[in-house]
Amino acid sequence: MVFKRFFSLVVSIFTAGILFWTSPAFAKSLTVYFSKAGENYSVGEVQEGNTARLAKLIAKTTGSDIAEIIPENEYPMDIKTLTEVSKQEFESKARPVLKDNPDISGYDEIYLGTPVWWADMPMVVYTFLESQDFKGKTIHPFITHEGMGLSAIDRKIAEVTGAKVGPSLVMRGTMAQKADEETQSHVDEWLKQK
Numbered sequence: 747m748v749f750k751r752f753f754s755l756v757v758s759i760f761t762a763g764i765l766f767w768t769s770p771a772f773a774k775s776l777t778v779y780f781s782k783a784g785e786n787y788s789v790g791e792v793q794e795g796n797t798a799r800l801a802k803l804i805a806k807t808t809g810s811d812i813a814e815i816i817p818e819n820e821y822p823m824d825i826k827t828l829t830e831v832s833k834q835e836f837e838s839k840a841r842p843v844l845k846d847n848p849d850i851s852g853y854d855e856i857y858l859g860t861p862v863w864w865a866d867m868p869m870v871v872y873t874f875l876e877s878q879d880f881k882g883k884t885i886h887p888f889i890t891h892e893g894m895g896l897s898a899i900d901r902k903i904a905e906v907t908g909a910k911v912g913p914s915l916v917m918r919g920t921m922a923q924k925a926d927e928e929t930q931s932h933v934d935e936w937l938k939q940k
């Protein structure tokens with residue numbers, strides 16, 4: 747009898763534990779981004795791209811996992827060649843093959859970071875978005891640019907993925923690159939709107 751009670755207590759604690767760890771409140775989120783180091787507008791030659799700097803701040807603040815979208819053929823480091831290559835990709839609606847395609851299947855909430863290229867997302871971000879199943883997931887976009895702003899990227903993400911899309915964090919690349927207290931306060935304000 748005592749053993750039976752003890753056994754049922756152990757089963758109850760175990761079940762409660764499983765329910766807690768798998769509940770939405772405990773579910774882990776993912777920060778996924780594309781960004782480019784090297785020569786860029788307004789920031790010169792950088793070791794780490796603007797969106798990458800912002801992504802790391804967001805992942806740290808939210809406690810989320812972090813993953814990078816990496817194309818198989820890396821983009822040129824100099825801005826002139828990059829401009830030519832990316833324009834050609836944009837005009838031909840290319841879908842560059844990925845070397846690292848982050849797996850989003852275990853996450854319900856995704857912070858998605860992209861720079862603005864040609865008033866749109868880089869084509870490599872489309873490769874990523876089109877290759878994943880976003881059903882039932884929520885995307886929180888964060889976008890870096892050098893003057894053009896959001897460029898309807900939130901709407902494009904919603905169209906491509908069918909996911910629920912939250913308010914976007916839109917920031918100049920120069921500010922994202924600094925990753926200082928001001929950058930952090932913009933991140934904090936954005937996260938409050940979720």
Ligand SMILES: Cc1cc2nc3c(=O)[nH]c(=O)nc-3n(C[C@H](O)[C@H](O)[C@H](O)COP(=O)(O)O)c2cc1C
Nearest residue numbers: 781782795796797861862864865890892893894919
């Ligand atoms: C090829 C290319 C195209 C760009 N096109 C735009 C644009 O259309 N509008 C804009 O505001 N910024 C544009 N930018 C500036 C980037 O959006 C900005 O520098 C961004 O922060 C870069 O992010 P990253 O360092 O993470 O790659 C462009 C930059 C590059 C390299």
